[in-house]
Amino acid sequence: MGFHDVRFPASLSFGSVGGPERRTEIVTLSNGAEERSTPWAHSRRRFDAGMGMRSLDDLAALIGFFEARAGQLHGFRWKDWSDWKSCLPSDRVGPPDQPLGAGDGARTDFQLLKTYRSGGESYARPITKPVAGTVRVAVGGDERAEGVHFTVDALTGVVSFAVAPGLGAPVTAGYEFDVPVRFDTDRIEASVASFSAGEIPSVPVIEVRE
Known part of the structure; x- marks a missing residue:
């Protein structure tokens, strides 16, 4: 298999x-x-x-x-x-679309996630098959460049940063996925x-x- x-x-x-x-x-x-x-x-x-x-x-x-x-x-x-995709069907993919977590100054790997919300409940779905070339990532609201600041594993959906995001810095991403x-x-x-x-x-x- x-x-x-x-x-x-x-x-x-x-x-x-x-x-x-x-x-x-x-x-x-x-x-x-x-x-x-x-x-x-x-x-x-x-x-x-x-x-x-x-x-x-x-x-x-x-x-x-x-x-x-x-x-x-x-x-x-x-x-x-x-x-x-990470946003509503009528919207365009953007780096603030989905929260992936917050930096701690040491962690460099973040799993792509898509969070579904209704009322006060939510479900975070791991995204493991992003479409190459569509992933946009931001740290603390500032967009990062793929291939310079981060890479994406297209078979696992893991975003790896060259430098760990700072303590408390929100990490977000937008993407298309299969x-x-x-x-x-x-x-x-x-x-x-x-x-x-x-x-x-x-x-x-x-x-x-x-």
Whole structure:
């Protein structure tokens, strides 16, 4: 098993169905009350790469991608069109978008995070597959230059500074990102509806936990 650092064709994933999944364990007590807990610290995303009526070239591209990944064997990048950048869909990525932590004068590595908030609650999601060339980082509100002040590991989402941010200095970042996934099937069933079109009803894809 390995991870291929290549993105599933974005033109084929556009229009796909999917999103986050949680696992909640619910125990109903004798008095009817519930106790709820979860073994998962983080959500897991599922998608369906199946295609309705598309060109035969599109089908060939999907089958070629599937074969190159050896079915479920190798992971790959997936663009989640509903959630693919650090800001709102209508906004442009900027260095203040997401807090990564605060400097202590010694720490040089910071994990990219995306925080989801509703009411008084929040969830910080680790971002492990940033899109190369899109990461913008600031320390104390001042933007830093990639390749000069910091580097980004595109396979882990870790930002590494050449010089540790000072004590209490807020570290923030903006970026585009992909989801690490694999096919959740070892079989593709395609139907050729005409000489110029065909369809693949369902190709499940699931997020890879790293």
